[in-house]
Amino acid sequence: MSLLLEIKNLRTAFDTTQGRINAVDGVSLKVNAGETMGIVGESGCGKTMLALSIMRLVPANGKIISGEIFFSGKDLLKLSEEEMRAVRGSEISMVFQEPMTSLNPVFRVGEQIAEAIRLHQHLPAKQAMELSIKQLREVGIPDPQKRAMDYPHNFSGGMRQRVMIAMAMSCHPRLMLADEPTTALDVTIQAQILDLISELKLKNKMAVILITHDLGVVAQTAQKLAVMYAGKIVESSAVEKIFENPLHPYTQGLLESVPARCLKSMGRGEYLKTIPGSVPGLYDFVQGCRFHDRCSYVFEECVGKEPPFLEVEPGHFVSCWKYNAG
């Protein structure tokens, strides 16, 4: 498989009245063409900021301060705004969590999809509209000819997310960033949308970065997995490897606290395992290893120095002093 996206040591920071916050702090990541990379983490760990950094859509008070993002050979961070605009939507597209707020309520959905096609493929309006209807059919919206004339509020949540996917797919991107695409949806609808994304991915040989907090979703759809904590990737490997043999104490804790995983082996009256403490807010990232105040294996090093991100088994990277002694 060929390398499609390579992120090297990316740092995205926000300047606030209380000082500088590194929302994404030295993230390195590789995504091959045609594969699904899951990024898992709890709220505030920087997973959305990572996606927005790839798109160069970081909010105004934030800035990418260092690092490189190579997308099929070219460094996205070195492109001009105009060149970047040509990449967005056509080569890399994005699907957001809340389809209602990402669609424009005063335009018909067909027009909204056609706009993206017109801008990137420079087609006349009529042809763009035809393609837009074809896209709606692709994503399984019944009666697309008629539905293209409806407004976003005429659609249910699941159908709206299908519209978003149709829009994201309209220029056949090579990479789709899906930021919690099913979090706002019911489980049965979630299953439909995840199936749709997997199907489109295979058909179009597209790579997907799937950002989620739901470990079940990654287990079922992704080939590779990166676990984020407090702005850093703490572990990454093939999905099966991480689920079978999680190395980082945070990953271990996370997997143990999911009811779905341990219920079968649990007797009644037994308790779920938990990670003590709470998810760190952006202002209170601790020094040293960022997980040390919640970790049960703390050494001296953990408090003072950040652990390096090392390959401890072939293809299995982890950032923890526990695996660094020898």
Added chain:
Amino acid sequence: MSGALIEIRDLNKKYALSSSFFSSQKRIIHAVKDIDLQIFKGETLGMVGESGCGKSTLARLITRLEEPSSGCISFKGENVFLYDRKALKSYRRSVQIIFQDTYSSLNPRKSALSTIKEPLLIHHLNGKKERKEKALEIMARVGLKKEQADRYSHEFSGGQRQRIGIARALVLNPELIVADEPVSSLDVSIQAQILNLLKDLKKDYKLTYLFISHDLNVVRYISDRVAVMYLGKIVELAQNNDIYNRPLHPYTRMLLAAVPSCNPEKKKEKINIKGEASAENKKGCPFQNRCSYMAEICGEVEPHLEKFDEHSFCACHMTGKI
């Protein structure tokens, strides 16, 4: 009936929506439909269903935040909708609610301590000093520190705010706690902490829970019995293990199959999940448009919740045949 703390009989709640701005014609939404249900003392009854299935409306009816269109709810044998002012106040002491959104359910102008004290004040319980002591005691019990007593809700994390919500519900020594999606807005690692806390509190305070959630795994962890709702109706009611090991209703099966398994080795066998819940008032079974076992009768007659065995009930014409 021995042990039934809450008995719901034939409960209905309809909302009228005007169908469009210019038309006076009303659309009726049947949010809760012919519900019969008992909640027994000391049990945790889990309630699952997707958005819009009426589970929150049911919670609001039980806590008397909403008046029903018809039917009744009895608490220890008395109809709660016939309570006078005084009886209602004491009912509200016995039945407390925990909400999903930890942010909007707490008053931003009140400190944690005064939030937890407030129910005592409203019910004129204890003296000023005792109220404070009681509130601090409950705070410690739910895992909040004494130093945090004077902080305001924005200074807490989501998990801690939910602890305040739980403390507020607990301070009146209620018998029944209705928990409406109490962990849905929390991160996974925090969710487990709150679930364990709820489990502990139940034992210590001899509570009864009605635990509402859309997450089948969470419900499985905490419940003794589980009710599955679909478009305002209970479609299946059974013991916890039975629901998960031997689901009767096609909708329960669909829900279980839709939950992504946390085991990447076990890619789910492709099951056909079709359609969406539609609230159109059609004849027959409300699930017919999504069901893969549909028979002729399903389009004609609406099935009612019927006994399958000692502890299981199912509203499906095909129960036991599929």
